[in-house]
Amino acid sequence: MGIQHPPAASDRRILVVDDDPMIRVIVSRTLELGGYRVELADCGARAMEALSSHPDAVELVITDLVMPGMSGQELMSVICERWPHIRVMWISAYTAEVVVAGGRDCPNVVPGLTKPFEPTALLEAVGSLLA
Secondary structure, three states: OOOOOOOOHHHOEEEEEOOOHHHHHHHHHHHHHOOOEEEEEOOHHHHHHHHHHOOOOOOEEEEEOOOOOOOHHHHHHHHHHHOOOOEEEEEEOOOHHHHHHHHOOOOOEEEEEEOOOOHHHHHHHHHHHOO
C-alpha cells in the first residue's frame, strides 16, 4: 500500500447554507476560486435534501446560524446525529456565545467565522479543516 495523499481541493465538496443570496454568492465564489466544489442551499430544509441525496459527497457544511425555518443551530444538531462524518462550520453576524449553545455537544462542529470576514480568512479556515 502506497502513501495516501489528501485529495486536491477540487475533489472536496462543500455545502454552503445561508438565506442571504449575497452571502451565498460571495462564499461560493471565494471557495470556488480556492478550488473547492460548492453546492448551495438557501435554508436548512434544502440543505437536508442535499445531504440526504448524497451524504458521502459532502465533507463540510458552512451554515449561517439565523435563518427562517430550520436555524443553523438546528441544522448542526441534525448533521451531528445523522452524518457524524461531515464537519460543520458556522458563519454568523452574532457572537460566539450564541453558537456555543448550538454546537457544544457535537464534536464535528468547529469554530466558525463572524460576519463580515475576509475571503482569505474563509479559505484559511476551510483549508485547515480539510487538511
